[in-house]
Amino acid sequence: MRFIATTSSDGVTEQLFTLGEIPGVLWTPEGAAGTRPLIVMGHGGGQHKKAPGIVARAQRFVADGDFAVVAVDVPGHGDRPTDPEYDRIATENQARVDAGEELAPLIADFQALVARQTVPEWRAVLDAVQELDHVGAGPVGYWGVSLGCGLGVPFVAAEPRVRAAVLGLGGALASGEVAARISVPVEFLLQWDDERVPRAQSLALFDAFASVEKTLHANPGRHGEIPLFELDSAVRFFLRHLGR
Amino acid sequence: MRFIATTSSDGVTEQLFTLGEIPGVLWTPEGAAGTRPLIVMGHGGGQHKKAPGIVARAQRFVADGDFAVVAVDVPGHGDRPTDPEYDRIATENQARVDAGEELAPLIADFQALVARQTVPEWRAVLDAVQELDHVGAGPVGYWGVSLGCGLGVPFVAAEPRVRAAVLGLGGALASGEVAARISVPVEFLLQWDDERVPRAQSLALFDAFASVEKTLHANPGRHGEIPLFELDSAVRFFLRHLGR
Structure with a gap:
């Protein structure tokens, strides 16, 4: 893991890094020391690790939860080369x-x-980040919608360190079978007028999670129009399940 | 409006009253003076104005929101005589x-x-309660699920003083057409495994509200098993829309 740049503002420290060929960014409270919960964020299709929606949420998670937050570029996105196959x-x-x-x-x-x-x-990113003194091996959460849900469901299903996940804007066609292997608490966001994911597919994905605690939050609007108050809810959801 | 008994505990004053033939209860912060938001609560079928689920929620609304809360017995429930027709x-x-x-x-x-x-x-209860010095003509909210939704939807549609409503456990068969006349913010609770209200009917009722801001919260479990964290959410919903 190689750190490229470190900046701080408004009490949040941002560290750009690479892990092998993967470019990433780690946000932590300024002056952080010791173990803390970590939230892994997955960005949407066509976006990247520092897309405005990712940065704004990461800053809130750090400021309100004292969490660490990490995001990396998905292949073919952000600072990664285009992939001829994809x-x-x-x-x-x-x-x-x-x-x-x-x-x-x-x-x-x-x-x-x-x-x-x-x-x-x-x-691998989770392994590396949890080695850092100011992150450590605390509880892990995941936040990702749209592409971040399509990639997040298999990640959460595969990774026992993840204890709670905010997912959404995804359908059962992509993730239904894998979702049935997820049993941690899930907060699932659905846009009622989503032009990209059929409503029935989203409801079926929510239905598929094996989690005893799962909560569906549906709001009017199109794919990209999740209301702001859902970020408040995500903060509280992670505080409830990752502690602090 | 005739007051029958007044008691206080844990900072909440409870006043039993009758308005004509309607028995009711008003909760306010102990020592309250001046105008404040008021939440009208509708109880479930077979319950009454002081059912445990009503009292527990009313106490939270008073304690966390500094609100006034009023609930009355539905005909044929609580302290009201049975109605031969019903x-x-x-x-x-x-x-x-x-x-x-x-x-x-x-x-x-x-x-x-x-x-x-x-x-x-x-x-009529709303008229009378808003005449009281320690309630006054502040913004009004409504909370009611199950029977409290079936009766609450026509109430919220008819009453322009209501500015925000938590509803749920009800279906479009009962309330769909009336719901289309509601345009205030709605938080709608759906139990994913509801044995009394078909899921499709609940989703159709949520769909029917004309509100620009409406949010569906669906959780696993049967009709009576709304998770505790939804009360936290209701408190925040009313704080957001009724102010304080």
Whole structure:
């Protein structure tokens, strides 16, 4: 793990790093020392580790929860090179949608393919970050919607260190079978007028989680329009389950 | 409005009253003076104004929000005499269910009938309580699930003083058309394994509200098993919309 740059503002320290070929960013409380809960965040499709929605949420998690937060670029996103294989599939999928095929199953297959790469990458990042003195081996949470849900469900299912997850804007086609292996508390976000994920698919994914505690929060609006008050709810959800 | 008994404990004053033939209870912060937001609570079927689930929530609303809270007995419940007409219908409905008819449409018709009596009753209670010096004409909220939703939807639709409502455990069969006249913020509780209200009916009721801000909270469990953390959420919802 190699640190590239460290900056601090408003009580939050941001450290850019690389782990092998994976570019990442770690946020911690300024002057942090000792073990603390860690939230892994997965960004959306076409976004990157420092997309505004990721940064704003990470800052709240650090400020309100005294948590550490880590996010990395998904292959083909942010500071990572384009991947010819993924590009080929994306182009092919666009052609199939133009020819009248349904979008959701194509997204599902694509996310499952990418997850085969990102699950081991994120687990390696978790190993490395938990070695740091100001993070340590505390409880771990996961936050990710849309692509961050499609990749997050297999990550949470595979990683026993994750104790609670905020997921959403994803459907059962992509993640239903894997979701049935998740038993930690889940807060699941659904946009009632989502133009990308059919409502029934989202409800089916919520249904699939094996968690005793799972809570569905559905709000009006399109895919990208999660209301601000859901961030307050996510903070409280992580405080409840990761402690502090 | 006639006050019958006043007691205080843990900072909450409880005043039993009657308004005409309606027995009610008003909770306020001990020593309260001046105008404050008021939450009207509707109890569930077979319950009454001081059912444990009502009292526990009312105490939290008073303690955490500095709100006033009022609840009255629904006809045929609590300290009210049995109503021969309602009793006759209930007996008849039970026979129809035993004979194989669906329960949900029967409940829907029954609640619509009772609402024709309770909406004007609750509006009269609201008039009277807002005359009191320690309540006053502040913003009004409504909380009610199950029967409290079936009767609450027509109340919230009819009463412009209500600015925010927590509803749930109810279906579109009972309240769908009236719900379309509600435009204030709604937090809607759905139990994923509800044995009394079909899930599709609950989702359809949530869909029917005309509110720009409405949020569906669905949790695993049966009709009576709303998780405790939803009370925390209701407190914050009312604080956000009724101010304080």
